[in-house]
Amino acid sequence: xxxxxxxxxxxxxxxxxxxxxxxxxxxxxxxxxxxxxxxxxxxxxxxxxxxxxxxxxxxxxxxxxxxxxxxxxxxxxxxxxxxxxxxxxxxxxxxxxxxxxxxxxxxxxxxxxxxxxxxxxxxxxxxxxxxxxxxxxxxxxxxxxxxxxxxxxxxxxxxxxxxxxxxxxxxxxxxxxxxxxxxxxxxxxxxxxxxxxxxxxxxxxxxxxxxxxxxxxxxxxxxxxxxxxxxx
Numbered sequence: 001x002x003x004x005x006x007x008x009x010x011x012x013x014x015x016x017x018x019x020x021x022x023x024x025x026x027x028x029x030x031x032x033x034x035x036x037x038x039x040x041x042x043x044x045x046x047x048x049x050x051x052x053x054x055x056x057x058x059x060x061x062x063x064x065x066x067x068x069x070x071x072x073x074x075x076x077x078x079x080x081x082x083x084x085x086x087x088x089x090x091x092x093x094x095x096x097x098x099x100x101x102x103x104x105x106x107x108x109x110x111x112x113x114x115x116x117x118x119x120x121x122x123x124x125x126x127x128x129x130x131x132x133x134x135x136x137x138x139x140x141x142x143x144x145x146x147x148x149x150x151x152x153x154x155x156x157x158x159x160x161x162x163x164x165x166x167x168x169x170x171x172x173x174x175x176x177x178x179x180x181x182x183x184x185x186x187x188x189x190x191x192x193x194x195x196x197x198x199x200x201x202x203x204x205x206x207x208x209x210x211x212x213x214x215x216x217x218x219x220x221x222x223x224x225x226x227x228x229x230x231x232x
Contacts, residue, residue, distance in 0.1 A: 003147065004154035006093030008052045008171070010222040013097060016153045020146060021113025022101060024231075031225040034207040042203060043229040047208040048100030048109060049174040051213060052224040054095075058216045067189055075193045084122065085131030086186025092171040094134075095151045099184040100174035100228045104142065114145040117208040131186060174206040182206050203227065 006012065013028040031049070032038050053059065077131050082102035101108060102119050108175050110116040121142070122130045133143050172185040174194075181197040197205040217223075 001005050001088035002075045003094075004151055005062075005090040005169075006150060006154050006171075008056065008093075008226060010226060011032075012153050012156055013093075013226070015156070015223060016094075016149055017097060017101070017115075018145050019149050019153075022115065023109055026108055026228060028226050029229055031207075031227050034211055034225065036052075036204075038130050039203055039207060040099040042227050043231060045107075045199060046203045046206075046227045046229050047104040047175070047211070048228040049203065050096045050171055050226040050228070051101060051174065052083040052168075052169050052226075053169050053213050054220045054222050055168050056218055058218065062216055063188060070192070076180065077182070077191050077193060078180065078224075081175075081182055081191055082119070082122075083127045083184055084133075084186055085105050086126045087131045088134045091134060091150070092186065094146065096171035096173040096184075099186075103173075103175040103177055103182075103206040104185075108126070112150075114142045118124075118146065118212065121167070127190075136214045137207050174209060176202045179216050181209065183209065 001174055008027045010030055018024055033043055099145060136143050172183055175182055175199050181194040183192040183194055194209050214223055
């Protein structure tokens with residue numbers, strides 16, 4: 001099963017979120033820079049940061065080393081972290097949005113709708129079973145609504161899309177839970193704990209993680225950083 005890739009376009013992403021039950025108070029915005037001055041322009045509070053980055057050899061090599069290091073040394077992962085695996089091609093944008101919303105559901109105050117129903121269903125499932133929910137759109141009406149919204153809004157983007165064309169970029173979400181900053185990538189084996197953070201320093205700490213991705217691929221400029229924030 002392959003979806004049309006979702007564009008890193010705040011307008012498209014906000015339509016997707018609001019259509020599925022996220023109150024209009026909460027919006028995805030562009031983060032135009034990762035230094036202090038640029039971050040100061042991002043509305044607060046910031047609930048999640050979404051990074052779109054190139055899938056390069058450097059990324060895969062680092063991901064493999066990172067996975068082995070975590071298996072060897074272990075890491076703290078809060079049981080409150082909502083994490084789901086990605087089994088549907090080109091669904092990484094939607095999964096990054098699900099990770100962003102699901103880990104902040106209480107603060108967001110989700111309205112009744114597909115997001116809320118799926119999160120209620122997925123609450124006690126394993127990351128693998130959560131990932132399988134999106135594969136069940138033929139038999140699960142809420143999953144079908146989510147997939148349908150993804151497809152319709154992917155077609156609203158500014159670039160021509162083809163579900164069979166190889167996509168060379170990938171979305172991940174960064175969230176704060178229990179005083180730690182977590183990287184949630186549905187293609188990795190588990191969440192990655194990037195160390196302590198607070199609600200107040202979360203954006204700045206996330207910016208450091210984004211910079212690390214960019215430094216590993218310093219010749220590629222195709223990175224986009226977005227944030228889920230409260231609008232005025």
